[in-house]
Amino acid sequence: MSRAAVLEGTGEALHPAGTRADELAAIERSWASPPGFLGWFTHVNHSNIGRRFVLTSFVFFLLAGILGLLIRLQLALPLAEVLDAESYNQVMTVHGTAMMFLFAIPAMEGIAIAIVPLMVGARDMAFPRLNAFGYYVYLIGGSVFFGSLFLGLAPGAGWFSYVPLAGPRFAPGYGVDIWTTMITFIEVSALTAAVELIVTILKLRAPGMSLDRMPIFVWAVLVMAFMILFAMPAVIVASSLLMMDRLIDTQFFVAEAGGSPLLWQHLFWFFGHPEVYIILVPALGMVTTVIVTFTRREVVGYNALVLAIVGIGMISFGLWVHHMYTTGLPFMGRSFFMAASSMIAIPSGVQVFCWIATLWGARIRMAAPMLWVLAFFAVFIAGGLTGVMVASVPFDRQVHDSYFIVAHFHYVLMGGAVFPLMAGVTYWFPKFTGRLLSERLGRWSVATVFAGFNLAFFPMHILGLQGMPRRIYTYLPEMGWGDLNLVSTSGSLLLAAGFAISLWNVARSLARGAPAGDDPWGAGTLEWATASPPLNSNFPEQPVVLGRNPVWDWARSGHRPIVGGLSITRRETMVTTLLDARPQSVQVLPGPTPWPFVSALVASASFFGLIFTPWAFVAGFFAAFLSFLAWFWPRKPWRED
Secondary structure (H helix, E strand, C coil): CCCCECCCCCCCCCCCCCCCHEEEEEEEHHHCCCHHHHHHHHCCCCCHHHHHHHHHHHHHHHHHHHHHHHHHHHHHHCCCCCHHHHHHHHHHHHHHHHHHHHHHHHHHHHHHHHHHHHHHHCCCCCCCHHHHHHHHHHHHHHHHHHHHHCCCCCCCCCCCCCCCCCCCCCCCHHHHHHHHHHHHHHHHHHHHHEEEEEEEEHHHCCCCCCCHHCCCCHHHHHHHHHHCCCCCCHHHHHHHHHHHHHHHHCCCCCCCCCHHHHHHHHHHHHHHHHHHHHHHHHHHHHHHHHHHHHCHHHCCCCCHHHHHHHHHHHHHHHHHHHHHHHCCCHHHHHHHHHHHHHHHHHHHHHHHHHHHHCCCCCCCCCCHHHHHHHHHHHHHHHHHHHHHHHCCCCHHHHHHHHHHHHHHHHHHHHHHHHHHHHHHHHHHHHHHHEEEHHHHHHHHHHHHHHHHHHHHHHHHHHHHHCCCCCCCCCCCCCCCCCHHHHHHHHHHHHHHHHHHHHHHHHHHHHHHHEEECCCCCCCHHHHHCCCCCCCCCCCCCCCCCCCCCHHHHHHHHEEEEEEEECCCCCCCEEEEEECCEEEEEEEEEECCCCCHHHHHHHHHHHHHCCCCCCHHHHHHHHHHHHHHHHHHHHCCCCCCC
């Protein structure tokens, strides 16, 4: 890196000629995104793309939540007629698919895209245009999938699309075809984000941020990204095979023709159970981040936390068969997966003990993000205990496909993902808006959501033990399930009211919230070392990291070491070595362009065409090739200043 100079401990940097104000203005111009409606389609800045991911995912969360309320209203009373059988199946399928594929993973990836470059001291993601392409793929695919419900074309085979129910014999029409093509398409977005995050974390960290100085949240995102790379291809293969069974009469899942319906379950759950931990792992990183900030102390057991996160990521790929205990698999095989399913509680417990040790004896600041974390503790531990229960083959065979599983599933995912996600959104909201959320409304939201959640989902444990199966749209009064279902539906309405308070809090704070300042929480990680909202370039001067909480380190030492030498008139970020983050080179990043959006449109048209004819893939291949050719066509090279 010929033009860079690391000046540790001096607080000075080498700059091109000109005043500091002129330099800052030049840097901001070089990193600025085009204004206006048309300019919106050219943005590649990670901050913009990350916020779009988060906002879009919460829109899908809102829509899926409304569908969940319809499910609960239908089941509130015996023989209710809110939805007929077919509509109920479609609503349940879209609700589950949206929560898993359109909300949970994209929301976690969106926060990672927005926060990780700031946390590691980079100016942007490693491949900004690929980042934008991934968002447009997600937006288009998710919008089309939800639109199928309003057009009466939604799938009705469940969010897991088990065959033969999802095959052409039992699911005619275009519903399952839309599910298979859109799931395949949307997972392309997840894979692009995973590649972006891995390269950014491993190669664009600030000088001095060695692997043992990375924030726990960054470790969690790195593990999540690798899990996506290994898990997502399985569901893409599964949905592609089902697509071919339906479109060109292959027989991959048709038992009478030599296919195997169990093959679908193996492929789907090899993705499906790691997916739970893909969602959970970054949420655990958010919990650690909030605890460290609101106790103002180093986390206890940093190495143990990192190893626990890595352990969860690895073990999660060895327990998918616990979804298949009732399928007649050999006893020895089931025993292996029972052991793995129980074993994954160990690294989760290690993290809980590290959090308790960090909180023990600390003067905890009880702000809204911390309250969301405390609510998470109660719900997640309860969900973890029922997880150990269903890991046991004898117990699982009794409650399999009952409402006990529905209760466990929501306790783990809502408690383990949504509560930490709300903590993270509340914590980082000032970073991207420059305004504080109302603390009073935040407390009301935590209390209402916590009460509504437990009122909605705890009775489902009892319903499951009483024999109520999942995926039924009505039941007889003689079954005796009416009272608990009514309680559950009342809780779901209270839960919705709690999230409505959060939505009002966000809208109110955006309009007239109190100014936050650059670091309203007094946090120690690097994202709080720059302006709130962040500058276009994130860091006009490349910081140097000397510890795990650099902002606190700088405050104690009284100086802030930086790196000089990056250009002020083009998009440059620093590349560092993998292990110890020593300056290695400078990467010139591409600027705004509409071609990622155009390429996403072309790719989406190709996938939509597959619903009707396999020839759409052939035509789409050549159309996509032309759009990518325009995307990568060499432009006029940058000139040195």
